[in-house]
Amino acid sequence: xxxxxxxxxxxxxxxxxxxxxxxxxxxxxxxxxxxxxxxxxxxxxxxxxxxxxxxxxxxxxxxxxxxxxxxxxxxxxxxxxxxxxxxxxxxxxxxxxxxxxxxxxxxxxxxxxxxxxxxxxxxxxxxxxxxxxxxxxxxxxxxxxxxxxxxxxxxxxxxxxxxxxxxxxxxxxxxxxxxxxxxxxxxxxxxxxxxxxxxxxxxxxxxxxxxxxxxxxxxxxxxxxxxxxxxxxxxxxxxxxxxxxxxxxxxxxxxxxxxxxx
Numbered sequence: 001x002x003x004x005x006x007x008x009x010x011x012x013x014x015x016x017x018x019x020x021x022x023x024x025x026x027x028x029x030x031x032x033x034x035x036x037x038x039x040x041x042x043x044x045x046x047x048x049x050x051x052x053x054x055x056x057x058x059x060x061x062x063x064x065x066x067x068x069x070x071x072x073x074x075x076x077x078x079x080x081x082x083x084x085x086x087x088x089x090x091x092x093x094x095x096x097x098x099x100x101x102x103x104x105x106x107x108x109x110x111x112x113x114x115x116x117x118x119x120x121x122x123x124x125x126x127x128x129x130x131x132x133x134x135x136x137x138x139x140x141x142x143x144x145x146x147x148x149x150x151x152x153x154x155x156x157x158x159x160x161x162x163x164x165x166x167x168x169x170x171x172x173x174x175x176x177x178x179x180x181x182x183x184x185x186x187x188x189x190x191x192x193x194x195x196x197x198x199x200x201x202x203x204x205x206x207x208x209x210x211x212x213x214x215x216x217x218x219x220x221x222x223x224x225x226x227x228x229x230x231x232x233x234x235x236x237x238x239x240x241x242x243x244x245x246x247x248x249x250x251x252x253x254x255x256x257x258x259x260x261x262x
Contacts (some may be wrong), residue, residue, distance in 0.1 A: 007046055007063060007064040008045055008046070009030070009043060012030070012033050013030070015034055016031035020099055021238070022047075023047055023237060025097030025240055026044035026097050029242070041242070042071075042075060042243060043068075043074065044238050044240050045210060047098070048236070049214075050236030050238065050239070051234065051235075053214045068210070068241070072206075072241075075243050079243050083203075086120070088121055090243060092111075092112040092113055092206065093108070093243075094108065094209040094213055094241055095108045095213070096213045096239060096240075097240050098238065100229075100231050100235075105216075105225045107146045109139070109142045109146055110138060111135045111139035115199075116200060122135065128250070130175065130176040131249050131250070133179035134248055137179055137182050137183050140186040140187060141186060143209070144186065144198075147208050150190065150193045158182055158186065158189070162181070162182060210241075213239045214237070
């Protein structure tokens with residue numbers, strides 16, 4: 001049975017006037033897609049879905065997950081890769097995006113879809129095992145912190161220890177063998193602190209990441225920020241699910257924020 005309410009809007013279906021439903025980030029991604037900019041494909045889970053989730057005892061409203069899976073298939077068809085494919089995996093970012101900008105207050109998870117099998121496929125496809133394992137350790141670190149509530153310092157301590165042992169200063173200098181050791185250490189932290197292994201099912205990762213972003217609407221940082229800036233507490237956040245692009249593939253790649261006068 002399909003819900004009469006639509007919970008998911010693909011980027012190409014939205015526009016800049018839909019901020020109430022898509023949040024600021026989702027509306028802008030939709031508008032950039034509409035005018036022909038090269039936006040990686042994706043979809044927005046609406047603020048309405050977040051409000052329904054929180055009001056319904058932290059349960060997905062009827063039809064939401066089915067629409068998410070339809071949106072995922074749409075991304076797969078556009079990029080020509082499959083989510084969870086062990087030979088050429090599609091990876092996803094999951095980002096919050098409320099109607100009003102709340103920088104740094106809510107949560108983001110990158111590289112959703114990596115596991116012990118797909119990381120090998122990413123390494124082979126990219127011909128860069130170091131890049132693949134760097135992405136995997138980033139996922140485990142973000143997922144552990146945001147979804148499982150594990151202290152960020154536990155992961156950072158492992159990285160710092162490896163850098164001290166190697167006599168290096170920057171994360172990008174860590175060789176692949178040590179990144180593989182870091183991944184194993186991170187998985188041990190997850191199992192020890194969360195009482196369960198790091199999830200290997202990409203769809204389980206995605207579902208739990210969406211829930212974590214919904215929940216971040218009511219974290220202490222976000223509530224305090226809204227109170228200080230007069231933002232209503234009943235708006236909810238949208239969730240933007242998008243094909244990953246990478247800033248860590250080498251010296252010719254980067255990530256950041258660009259501003260325009262126009």
